[in-house]
Amino acid sequence: MSLAQALQAAGNKPAGKRPYFLEAEVERVLAVTMAVVQELAVARQRVDTLERLLQARGVLHEGEIDAFAPTPAAATERAQWTQEYLARVLRIVQQEAEAALAAGEPASEDVAREVSGPA
Amino acid sequence: MKKMDPPPAAAYDGPPDYRAVGRHAVFPQTTHDEIERINFLAQLNRHLSARVVPGVAAAYEARVLPALRESLGREPRDRHEVRRALLGEPAFRTWSALRRLTMEQRQQAGRWTVLRQAGALADKAAALTKDDPRLQLDPALAIPRYVSAVDHHCMPGSYHAQRFHGDVSAGANYDHAGFVTTGGLLGRYSDGGGHAVVQWVRRNLPDFQPRAILEIGCTVGHSTLPIAQAFGDAEVVCVDVAAPVLRYALARAISLGVDNVRFVQANGEHLTGFADASFDWIQTTMFLHELSASALAAVFMETHRLLKPGGVVLHVEQPQYAKDMPLFEQAMRDWDAFYNNEPFWSRLHELDLDAAMQRAGFSRDELVHAKVHAVVDTTLFPDAASDDAEDYGRKAAWHVTGAVKSRSATGAAGAHDRSVS
Numbered sequence: 357m358s359l360a361q362a363l364q365a366a367g368n369k370p371a372g373k374r375p376y377f378l379e380a381e382v383e384r385v386l387a388v389t390m391a392v393v394q395e396l397a398v399a400r401q402r403v404d405t406l407e408r409l410l411q412a413r414g415v416l417h418e419g420e421i422d423a424f425a426p427t428p429a430a431a432t433e434r435a436q437w438t439q440e441y442l443a444r445v446l447r448i449v450q451q452e453a454e455a456a457l458a459a460g461e462p463a464s465e466d467v468a469r470e471v472s473g474p475a
Numbered sequence: 476m477k478k479m480d481p482p483p484a485a486a487y488d489g490p491p492d493y494r495a496v497g498r499h500a501v502f503p504q505t506t507h508d509e510i511e512r513i514n515f516l517a518q519l520n521r522h523l524s525a526r527v528v529p530g531v532a533a534a535y536e537a538r539v540l541p542a543l544r545e546s547l548g549r550e551p552r553d554r555h556e557v558r559r560a561l562l563g564e565p566a567f568r569t570w571s572a573l574r575r576l577t578m579e580q581r582q583q584a585g586r587w588t589v590l591r592q593a594g595a596l597a598d599k600a601a602a603l604t605k606d607d608p609r610l611q612l613d614p615a616l617a618i619p620r621y622v623s624a625v626d627h628h629c630m631p632g633s634y635h636a637q638r639f640h641g642d643v644s645a646g647a648n649y650d651h652a653g654f655v656t657t658g659g660l661l662g663r664y665s666d667g668g669g670h671a672v673v674q675w676v677r678r679n680l681p682d683f684q685p686r687a688i689l690e691i692g693c694t695v696g697h698s699t700l701p702i703a704q705a706f707g708d709a710e711v712v713c714v715d716v717a718a719p720v721l722r723y724a725l726a727r728a729i730s731l732g733v734d735n736v737r738f739v740q741a742n743g744e745h746l747t748g749f750a751d752a753s754f755d756w757i758q759t760t761m762f763l764h765e766l767s768a769s770a771l772a773a774v775f776m777e778t779h780r781l782l783k784p785g786g787v788v789l790h791v792e793q794p795q796y797a798k799d800m801p802l803f804e805q806a807m808r809d810w811d812a813f814y815n816n817e818p819f820w821s822r823l824h825e826l827d828l829d830a831a832m833q834r835a836g837f838s839r840d841e842l843v844h845a846k847v848h849a850v851v852d853t854t855l856f857p858d859a860a861s862d863d864a865e866d867y868g869r870k871a872a873w874h875v876t877g878a879v880k881s882r883s884a885t886g887a888a889g890a891h892d893r894s895v896s
Contacts, residue, residue, distance in 0.1 A: 357590060357591075357593050357594060357638065357639070359591065361590075362587065362590035362591045362593070363587070365586065365590050365631075365638070366583050366586040366587035366590055367583050367586075368586075368631040368632070369631060370582070370625070370626035370629040370630060370631045370632075370633075370816060371623070371624070371625050371626040371631075371633070371816075372624070372625030372626060372629075372816045374575075375571075375575065375813070375814050376572075377562075377567075377568040377569070377571040377572040377575070378568055378569070378572050383572050383576075386572055386573070386576065387576045387579070390519075390573065390576055390577075390580065391580060394512060394515050394516065394519075394580060397511065397514075397515040398508045398511040398512055398515060401507075401511040401514070401515075402507060402508060402511065405507060
């Protein structure tokens with residue numbers, strides 16, 4: 357079985373119609389969110405594993421991460437990363453705010469009719 | 476920032492780390508992240524039962540039940556009225572949505588682990604079981620409707636789907652990630668149910684020395700191997716309708732050093748390959764709820780036919796919906812029937828099993844009843860007997876309904892009764 361086939365099959369639905377308990381859109385978003393929550397837990401545990409392995413090898417010492425103080429330049433890089441990250445995650449909020457200010461905009465479908473008028 | 480003091484280890488109450496599970500030759504390899512996915516999902520189930528369900532119960536008392544009384548003009552009569560009312564309650568719906576998708580995420584997680592190595596697992600199983608007469612498959616066996624119509628507990632392909640010749644992935648998925656649902660309550664080899672039955676038999680039937688034992692609906696042999704180990708002189712036959720779990724089961728048994736078991740693909744309703752009075756002990760464990768009404772009757776008839784005089788039949792299941800079980804608890808326990816693809820669960824748990832046993836030929840005074848808990852290594856795994864969390868239908872605390880067949884074999888079995896020398 358190829359990896360692509362295994363990936364596809366891993367996510368197959370079980371036989372039987374799925375019950376929905378919330379609005380389908382809401383339940384879909386909840387399912388995606390909980391999968392992300394799961395993967396965040398997995399990533400958090402992986403970092404914890406790394407820390408413990410590094411401690412066991414004497415590379416990292418107990419408390420060093422909590423005591424970590426970035427240099428001013430590093431602090432700036434990290435802060436910028438967070439800003440960029442938030443902007444990516446909340447892109448839809450930004451675009452909806454822009455749309456509110458651009459009231460009366462035509463949709464592409466409207467323009468399609470407009471520009472495709474009688475020859 | 477000052478680091479918080481770590482919580483005392485003694486205060487920990489929850490699933491053990493997945494790395495405590497027992498492995499064997501056909502157990503799938505798991506990466507760090509695959510293990511942590513299982514740990515997370517087990518904790519999520521624990522969270523739902525320990526921290527979310529109490530909110531559902533409170534909402535039922537505060538909002539659902541008063542509104543239901545108001546609309547009915549009386550007390551609710553049965554669990555179905557309660558469940559339908561709960562479907563309008565946001566707390567129930569949120570819990571249900573989370574519980575359902577936890578099942579789905581568990582399946583995806585377990586199947587990914589297994590399917591990415593499906594070929595290697597099949598090769599290992601084949602190498603262990605090649606030409607072994609203890610694996611008897613019947614490719615012509617029809618999968619019954621009650622297994623094929625909806626996939627039990629949202630397990631895609633159920634126990635029986637095979638992607639290629641020799642596939643064991645259904646068994647490997649069921650075996651390695653069931654931990655998510657039970658949170659380790661079934662123990663190191665998911666065999667706490669088997670150990671519980673052995674303990675019960677040893678205590679209650681101390682002189683019982685079975686030579687021939689049958690388990691019906693054995694899947695990968697979780698509950699069977701403790702019985703086979705405890706009664707090493709006995710020959711144990713395990714039947715199931717699904718080939719992938721049986722292939723896996725024999726490889727697993729061999730790898731764990733259990734030799735007195737054989738695995739036979741057959742339908743428990745029609746065990747025509749076995750003569751009357753073939754077995755001293757017939758066992759089913761968390762099996763009856765995956766049948767149908769007619770299949771249940773047929774399985775009970777077969778157990779009566781196949782049991783020797785003086786033999787013992789034991790069915791381990793979640794508790795029946797007795798009259799003293801609150802309707803809210805019954806409705807919550809019914810969740811798996813309607814929302815987790817266990818379509819016979821609801822009906823089974825309201826049936827009069829004693830009457831069903833008597834229709835199959837057992838007399839009332841032959842019947843036995845008991846309560847058992849999973850028996851596990853409590854240094855590593857949680858003890859179901861002292862676990863207070865209620866997970867409605869998932870807890871490793873069961874009822875036993877069974878019979879000790881009279882030695883005179885003069886029961887009301889009619890045509891199915893045979894006298895045996």
